[in-house]
Amino acid sequence: MTAPVPTCYRHPDRPTYVQCTRCHRYICPECMRDAAVGHQCAECVNAGAKTVRQPRTRTQWGATTPVVTYTLIAINVAAFVAQMASRRVEVEFVMYSPAVANGEVYRLLTSAFLHSGITHILFNMFALYVVGPALEIWLGRLRFMALYLLSALGGSVLIYLFSNAPTLGASGAVFGLFAAAFVIGRKVNVDIRWVVIMIVINLVITFTVPSISWQGHLGGLITGGVVAFAYAYAPAKQRIPVQAGATAALIVLFAALVWWRTADLLVLS
Numbered sequence: 595m596t597a598p599v600p601t602c603y604r605h606p607d608r609p610t611y612v613q614c615t616r617c618h619r620y621i622c623p624e625c626m627r628d629a630a631v632g633h634q635c636a637e638c639v640n641a642g643a644k645t646v647r648q649p650r651t652r653t654q655w656g657a658t659t660p661v662v663t664y665t666l667i668a669i670n671v672a673a674f675v676a677q678m679a680s681r682r683v684e685v686e687f688v689m690y691s692p693a694v695a696n697g698e699v700y701r702l703l704t705s706a707f708l709h710s711g712i713t714h715i716l717f718n719m720f721a722l723y724v725v726g727p728a729l730e731i732w733l734g735r736l737r738f739m740a741l742y743l744l745s746a747l748g749g750s751v752l753i754y755l756f757s758n759a760p761t762l763g764a765s766g767a768v769f770g771l772f773a774a775a776f777v778i779g780r781k782v783n784v785d786i787r788w789v790v791i792m793i794v795i796n797l798v799i800t801f802t803v804p805s806i807s808w809q810g811h812l813g814g815l816i817t818g819g820v821v822a823f824a825y826a827y828a829p830a831k832q833r834i835p836v837q838a839g840a841t842a843a844l845i846v847l848f849a850a851l852v853w854w855r856t857a858d859l860l861v862l863s
Contacts, residue, residue, distance in 0.1 A: 599724060603635075609724050611788045614638055623731035624658050633784060662735045663726035666742060667719050670764055673707040674715050684708055689761040689810075691754050695859040699852065702754065706746035708762040718764040725771045732778055733825060740841055741821050745770020748817025749810035751848045755855050756809050766810040769796065770818025777822035817844065 599609040602622035610622045616638040626633040634642075676683045689705030709715035730738040749766020772793050779786035793815070800811045824840030 610728065611724070612728055612784050615783065616642070623660070623728050626731070633782060658731060660727035660730040662739050662742075663722060663730050666726070667722055670707050670709070670715060670719060670722075674709050677708060684762065689750050689753055691758045691855075691859065694754055694852070695856045702747055702750040702852070703743070705750060705762045706764050706767055709764070710762060714763060718768050721768045722764070722771065725768075725775050729771060729774055729778065732782070733774075737825050737837065741770060741774055741818060741825070742767050744821050744841065744844055745773075745814040745818040747848055748844070749807075749812075749814035751851055752809040752813030753807055754852060757807065759807075761807045761810055763807070763810065765807070766814030766817075769793075769811045769814035770821070772796070773815045773817075773819035774822035777819055778826050781826040820844070 600611060600620040602608045602610050602625055603619040604625050605622050608622040608624075610620050612621055612623075612626065612633060613619065614621050614633065614635040616634045619635060621633065621635045625635055627636055627639045673683070687701060687704035688708060689701050694701050709718065726738070726742075729741070733741060746764065746767035748770065750761075753761050772789060776786050776789045776793065779789060796811070797815075800806050800808050821840065821844065825837050828836035828840075
């Protein structure tokens with residue numbers, strides 16, 4: 595039986611895996627307070643007579659509601675409804691290497707918002723709902739959006755390089771979020787054992803169950819880890835240039851790989 599997802603001790607309706615580093619109770623993003631080591635709940639911060647310093651992302655973006663996470667879930671659900679209404683949606687927007695080589699490059703991204711069935715979308719959206727909010731608060735909305743889209747794109751690019759089979763799903767982006775949760779969790783010193791378990795279990799499934807795109811999962815995982823590392827460990831005085839530079843560098847790399855693979859496919863055809 596699957597263990598129940600922990601919830602915030604102050605907000606029982608909010609799932610979270612983040613624990614107060616002092617009392618070890620589970621806390622949601624709204625209840626997090628920066629401390630000398632990791633995050634603590636408000637009660638522990640007050641008890642320790644420490645100055646509460648709001649996380650940078652809250653100050654910069656001005657909100658703790660994970661708007662981007664909920665918007666991404668809504669887009670995925672809307673795309674799935676459109677798929678159910680018309681088979682042409684999947685045909686026109688699924689990741690398919692020959693079609694991308696013929697100029698339909700948009701498939702690299704649109705395929706990440708399509709799903710093969712109700713179980714597929716439920717798993718991916720549940721994972722996004724659980725992991726997304728904390729990452730969005732830690733990174734800020736713009737960086738979180740970049741992380742998600744780059745992870746999705748990284749998965750599609752690896753599919754493009756090594757597979758000609760039609761592929762779809764947000765799994766690449768979700769794997770990128772798992773990798774980011776691991777990297778950022780280590781940065782802020784929170785319990786990341788659950789992330790390691792999730793990554794290992796999903797990698798085992800990826801490489802043992804037929805019809806699952808290992809390229810999409812692995813590409814998203816690697817991309818998410820690289821993006822999170824660049825965002826979390828950028829020097830304070832050069833944070834924006836380093837983060838923007840890392841984002842641009844990945845986009846250029848993806849473009850170069852797509853160009854190279856396209857040339858190869860066109861020669862073979």
